[in-house]
Structures are given as structure tokens and as C-alpha cells.
Amino acid sequence: MDAREEQQVRWRRRPGWSRPDFWRAPIGPIYVATLVLSVGKGAWYACWAMFYLRSIGLSPAQFGFGITAAGVVGMVAGMPFGYLADRVGPREVLFGLTLVRGLAILSLALVDGFWAVMLVTCVVVMVERAAPGIRIAVISGLTSGPDRLKALSNTHVMKESGAVVGSLIGGVILFFDTQPAYLVMVLLCGGTNLAFALLLLRVPHVESLRERRVTRKVLVLRDRPFLVLTALSGVLALNWGVYDSGLPIWLTTHTHAPPWTMGALMVFNGIVIVLLLNRFTQAAATVPSASRLAVVSGVVLALSCAVYATTDGGTGVVVIALLFAGAAVHTVGELFVLGSGYGLSVGMTKEDAHGEYQGMYGLGEGTAMMLAPGLLTALLSGWGVAGWLLLGALFLVAGAGLLFTGRWSVREQQRGAEPAGPPADVKAAA
Known part of the structure; x- marks a missing residue:
């Protein structure tokens, strides 16, 4: 094996994320978007309970009721939004949902009162439950065969990597445990959702059933x-x-x-x-x-x-x-x-x-x-x-x-x- 072949072997053995073609592929923007979004989500889930209790001022009973209600709403939202994604295009539906979630999270810096907070939280959790399945639909529409499973795995790795970084940021926010610190958390999480939506615009369009003139139940x-x-x-x-x-x-x-x-x-x-x-x-x-x-x-x-x-x-x-x-x-x-x-x-x-x-x-x-x-x-x-x-x-x-x-x-x-x-x-x- 000559020097050039050895170099090619070493290149193939390098982790995918260390090669430029990993990020330049059609789904490369999804990797970047998922990494960015997960940083905000990691910080959010490290702090959200304390944010609702200390910054917004909900009682433990109100927090428990609100989160349970939001979970029920989110639980039933995935399939209808998934069907809509098949009909009009998964990238477009995912863009709209993530944009709404980002704006909803940012609004938590302004809303007051239990019912207003619960309404916003239901929107946030609804998108949280529906979005992952639609993201898989986008990836599935852009890949096939072994590449599809590899792309899904890579996306999850990006998700976990970002979540670790976000959790560390959340730990710093909890260390300060002040209202301005929790405001930073809200801005970070809302901003990363908006960034995710904008990065999706760089992802190729996936043909929808409507464009293929397919009508089905x-x-x-x-x-x-x-x-x-x-x-x-x-x-x-x-x-x-x-x-x-x-x-x-x-x-x-x-x-x-x-x-x-x-x-x-x-x-x-x-x-x-x-x-x-x-x-x-x-x-x-x-x-x-x-x-x-x-x-x-x-x-x-x-x-x-x-x-x-x-x-x-x-x-x-x-x-x-x-x-x-x-x-x-x-x-x-x-x-x-x-x-x-x-x-x-x-x-x-x-x-x-x-x-x-x-x-x-x-x-x-x-x-x-x-x-x-x-x-x-x-x-x-x-x-x-x-x-x-x-x-x-x-x-x-x-x-x-x-x-x-x-x-x-x-x-x-x-x-x-x-x-x-x-x-x-x-x-x-x-």
C-alpha cells in the first residue's frame, strides 16, 4: 500500500463529523440545526422546573397540573401534524412548528398569570412532541437504504452532544438562581429554536403527496x-x-x-x-x-x-x-x-x-x-x-x-x- 492509499484509508476512518462532506450533504444543515437546537433544549430541561417555580412563581401544584395538561396535549399532536407533513411537505411543517415554539418560549419572558403560562406551555410541549417525528420524515425523504439509518443515528448524536453542552449551561444558570439568569435561559432556548427554523431553509424540499397528486386516507x-x-x-x-x-x-x-x-x-x-x-x-x-x-x-x-x-x-x-x-x-x-x-x-x-x-x-x-x-x-x-x-x-x-x-x-x-x-x-x- 503506497502513501496515497494509506492516506485515503486514514481519511475514511476519521469520524464523519470531522470530514467536510458530512456537513455539505443535503441533510448537513439538519445536523447543524439539531446541534444548535439541542444546546437550548439541554439548558431548558436543566432549568425549566426551577424557572416555573422561582421565576414565574407557580406553586408546585400548579406546575404539576400545567405540565400534565401540556403532556396530554403534546401526546396526541404528533400523528395529525405528521399526516399534515406528508400532505404539504415535512420541511415546511417542521419550519412552521419550530418557529411557533421559539416564539412561544420567548413569550414566557412577558406573559403573567397561571392560565396564560399554561397555554404557552401547551404550545411548547405540543411542538416538542410533534417535531422529532417530522424531522425523521424530512431525513427519510432525503435518504434511502443504509444512508437513512446512518443519518438518523448521526442526528441523534448531534442531539446528545448539544444537550450535554446545554446541560452545563443550565448548571451555571441554576448556580446563579436569579430571575435575570432564568431570562438568559429563555432567550437562549427561544433563540436556538428560531435558529433551527432558519437553518431548515437550507434543507432541500421533500416532495409532498399533494405535489404528487396522491389522495389517500x-x-x-x-x-x-x-x-x-x-x-x-x-x-x-x-x-x-x-x-x-x-x-x-x-x-x-x-x-x-x-x-x-x-x-x-x-x-x-x-x-x-x-x-x-x-x-x-x-x-x-x-x-x-x-x-x-x-x-x-x-x-x-x-x-x-x-x-x-x-x-x-x-x-x-x-x-x-x-x-x-x-x-x-x-x-x-x-x-x-x-x-x-x-x-x-x-x-x-x-x-x-x-x-x-x-x-x-x-x-x-x-x-x-x-x-x-x-x-x-x-x-x-x-x-x-x-x-x-x-x-x-x-x-x-x-x-x-x-x-x-x-x-x-x-x-x-x-x-x-x-x-x-x-x-x-x-x-x-x-
């Missing part, structure tokens, strides 16, 4: 395997609630781990996802392989629950070591969930219906995230070790169910691809 509601996929994937999505609400409650009520442990676990999780997600996604290139990964994800997540359960009443270095061991297993399970989720949700989607299918898929995850705080509080704070074991059993059942769901979908696709019999007149002539 909603398809996903008649696709039974995909509906089951949505429900079972929602169960696996509870693993994200473990970090958001389950572990913080567990650390507080059942262990004597120091307060900084939760932050360290989240940073560890984010870094590992960024480094390894592309490798796991490549293993889910087909529906059968993705469904097998789903089984593994259920097993690994159940194992992480068992490890977390061993920290009950733990103190000192031992409990910290066990928590990091559980987090390491949990993160591997999350990687399998992400890889299998992309492989199944995209592989089981009809080619001209990415918007509505991804909107429906998001319904499962949105429902899980809405129910997670209450469910995990009851399981982990109330039931203790038994709660962890029950949660692990749910993961096992959901992962195993997705194996059969993937096979069911393949059979349905093969049945739909079978050629029809000869026309009636041909049969009569025969």
Missing part, C-alpha cells in the same frame, strides 16, 4: 403491527424516565449517595451515547435484525434494574460504584433501544407516509414520558427493590414482544408484495 391506523410497535416501544421508552425522575427519587429515598452523583451519571450516559450510537444503529439495518436487538435491549435494561436494586440503603464508595455499574448496563440497554427503535420504526413505515407513521410512533414515547414520573415514583419510592424488579419485567416483556411484532410486520409486507392473480377475463379465456 390515514394508513397508520390500519397498520396493526405498527400500532403494537408503538405500544411496546412506549414501554421501553420508560428507560428514559429512569434518568429523568426514577433515579433522582431512588437516590433521595433509598440510598445515601451524595447529591452530585445524579449529575455525574447523566454526563456519563450522554458521553457514551455520543461515542457508540452509530455502531449500534448499524446493526439494525433490517426489520428482523432490529427486532432481535429489541429483545437484547429488554434483557439488558432488566439487568440494569437488578443492579440498581442492589443499591438499596447503600452508602459511601460502594453505592457510587454500584450506581455507575447500573448506569453502564443501562446505557448499553438504551443504545439497543435507540438502534432497534430506529430500525423498526423506519423499516415498518410505508414509504410515502413517514410523517404520519413517525407521528404515531412518537405517541408511544410521549405517553411513556407523561406517565413516567408518577409510575416510577410509585414503583421505586413506594415498592423499593420490588419496584425495580417489576420495571425490569416490563422491559423483558416489551423487548420479547417486539421480536414477534417485527416478524408479524415482515409477513404483512410480504403478503402485500405478492402479485395479484390474473384478471377475470384472462381466467375466463383460460
Whole structure:
């Protein structure tokens, strides 16, 4: 191998983001936009509870009611907006939704009163739930085959990278814990949403059903395997609630781990996802392989629950070591969930219906995230070790169910691809 060939090999081995063609591709602006948006979202989710309670002045009861109501609104918004995206164009719908969300967040610096704040929050959460599925529809419309899965994985890596930076910014804002600091958070998050919308204008247009003069009814509601996929994937999505609400409650009520442990676990999780997600996604290139990964994800997540359960009443270095061991297993399970989720949700989607299918898929995850705080509080704070074991059993059942769901979908696709019999007149002539 000469020097030139060696240089080409080294070039191919470099991470995608370090090569100019990564950013110049048609979906390159989506990578940039996602990275920018996630910085603002990372800061937002690090601070939003304290912002509502301390800066706006809501009571804990008002905050809980408002967030629950916003979650219900957001939960049902994905599929209708996804269908609209298929009809008029996913890029245009995503642009409009993100623009609205940015303006809604900025308005939080001006609105006053519980009902006004709740209305704005419902708009913010509605777009938050609907936008990811439509973004997948944009990417799916610009890619095909293995490139599609790789692009989705790269986008998630950008999301995680930006969220880590945003969380650090949110930590600084929480350190100051003043109204001007929370105003900076609002301006940052609103501004990154507007920047995302503007960057979308550089993304090529995806042809819509209207432009192709295709008229059809909603398809996903008649696709039974995909509906089951949505429900079972929602169960696996509870693993994200473990970090958001389950572990913080567990650390507080059942262990004597120091307060900084939760932050360290989240940073560890984010870094590992960024480094390894592309490798796991490549293993889910087909529906059968993705469904097998789903089984593994259920097993690994159940194992992480068992490890977390061993920290009950733990103190000192031992409990910290066990928590990091559980987090390491949990993160591997999350990687399998992400890889299998992309492989199944995209592989089981009809080619001209990415918007509505991804909107429906998001319904499962949105429902899980809405129910997670209450469910995990009851399981982990109330039931203790038994709660962890029950949660692990749910993961096992959901992962195993997705194996059969993937096979069911393949059979349905093969049945739909079978050629029809000869026309009636041909049969009569025969």
C-alpha cells in the first residue's frame, strides 16, 4: 500500500463529523440545526422546573397540573401534524412548528398569570412532541437504504452532544438562581429554536403527496403491527424516565449517595451515547435484525434494574460504584433501544407516509414520558427493590414482544408484495 492509499484509508476512518462532506450533504444543515437546537433544549430541561417555580412563581401544584395538561396535549399532536407533513411537505411543517415554539418560549419572558403560562406551555410541549417525528420524515425523504439509518443515528448524536453542552449551561444558570439568569435561559432556548427554523431553509424540499397528486386516507391506523410497535416501544421508552425522575427519587429515598452523583451519571450516559450510537444503529439495518436487538435491549435494561436494586440503603464508595455499574448496563440497554427503535420504526413505515407513521410512533414515547414520573415514583419510592424488579419485567416483556411484532410486520409486507392473480377475463379465456 503506497502513501496515497494509506492516506485515503486514514481519511475514511476519521469520524464523519470531522470530514467536510458530512456537513455539505443535503441533510448537513439538519445536523447543524439539531446541534444548535439541542444546546437550548439541554439548558431548558436543566432549568425549566426551577424557572416555573422561582421565576414565574407557580406553586408546585400548579406546575404539576400545567405540565400534565401540556403532556396530554403534546401526546396526541404528533400523528395529525405528521399526516399534515406528508400532505404539504415535512420541511415546511417542521419550519412552521419550530418557529411557533421559539416564539412561544420567548413569550414566557412577558406573559403573567397561571392560565396564560399554561397555554404557552401547551404550545411548547405540543411542538416538542410533534417535531422529532417530522424531522425523521424530512431525513427519510432525503435518504434511502443504509444512508437513512446512518443519518438518523448521526442526528441523534448531534442531539446528545448539544444537550450535554446545554446541560452545563443550565448548571451555571441554576448556580446563579436569579430571575435575570432564568431570562438568559429563555432567550437562549427561544433563540436556538428560531435558529433551527432558519437553518431548515437550507434543507432541500421533500416532495409532498399533494405535489404528487396522491389522495389517500390515514394508513397508520390500519397498520396493526405498527400500532403494537408503538405500544411496546412506549414501554421501553420508560428507560428514559429512569434518568429523568426514577433515579433522582431512588437516590433521595433509598440510598445515601451524595447529591452530585445524579449529575455525574447523566454526563456519563450522554458521553457514551455520543461515542457508540452509530455502531449500534448499524446493526439494525433490517426489520428482523432490529427486532432481535429489541429483545437484547429488554434483557439488558432488566439487568440494569437488578443492579440498581442492589443499591438499596447503600452508602459511601460502594453505592457510587454500584450506581455507575447500573448506569453502564443501562446505557448499553438504551443504545439497543435507540438502534432497534430506529430500525423498526423506519423499516415498518410505508414509504410515502413517514410523517404520519413517525407521528404515531412518537405517541408511544410521549405517553411513556407523561406517565413516567408518577409510575416510577410509585414503583421505586413506594415498592423499593420490588419496584425495580417489576420495571425490569416490563422491559423483558416489551423487548420479547417486539421480536414477534417485527416478524408479524415482515409477513404483512410480504403478503402485500405478492402479485395479484390474473384478471377475470384472462381466467375466463383460460
